[in-house]
Amino acid sequence: MFEAFGRKKARALGFAGLPIVSIPHPITGIPLDTVHTHADEIFESVAESLTYTPPEDEG
Numbered sequence: 001m002f003e004a005f006g007r008k009k010a011r012a013l014g015f016a017g018l019p020i021v022s023i024p025h026p027i028t029g030i031p032l033d034t035v036h037t038h039a040d041e042i043f044e045s046v047a048e049s050l051t052y053t054p055p056e057d058e059g
Contacts, residue, residue, distance in 0.1 A: 002022075002025070003020060003022045006020050007020060017054045017055070019045075019048065019049035019052045020049075021042050021045045021046050021049055022042075023038055023042055024038050
């Protein structure tokens with residue numbers, strides 16, 4: 001749900017190739033150790049997103 005909205009918004013703003021990392025929902029009201037587990041699971045995707053260079057035609 002949120003990922004689809006994020007992708008749609010990115011396209012609308014001219015960032016169709018923007019890397020998006022999804023996290024499990026909900027993120028509030030869960031134990032801290034579960035938050036840490038989720039963070040561990042997405043760490044590599046976040047790092048890749050932060051260092052991603054889009055192809056020239058994606059701007």
